[in-house]
Amino acid sequence: MTQYMFGWGWILWLGFIFLMFSSLGNWNYAYRAHRKVDGSSFxxxxxxxxxxxxxxxxxxxxxxxxxxxxxxx
Structure with a gap:
């Protein structure tokens, strides 16, 4: 377990966190873009x-x- 805390394992956690935030941002952008194109909701x-x-x-x-x-x- 200490190997992940003090070794290179923290890079994997940073990559995972970055992936989660970028996926959330991409989903949010796509959701807003489709609402503008649809036009029925606005x-x-x-x-x-x-x-x-x-x-x-x-x-x-x-x-x-x-x-x-x-x-x-």
Whole structure:
């Protein structure tokens, strides 16, 4: 057991820790990238506003007013 503590065994542990962190980072990056490409889980305010106008929930004046409010932000 002392051979792993004082010999070259610590390099194996550092490699294992590095591998775990890099795998976690890669998984996190891939998860965020796929959410952006999918598009169904994220909608911006303008696309929601366009949908509401298209379905008839909003009048033209309401739509234009809300659109200018969004653009000013």
């Amino acid at each position: 909608k911006d305010a303008l696309s929601i506003l366009k949908e509401r106008y298209a379905t008839g929930e909003l009048t033209r004046t309401q739509y234009l007013e809300m659109k200018s409010d969004i653009a000013s932000d």
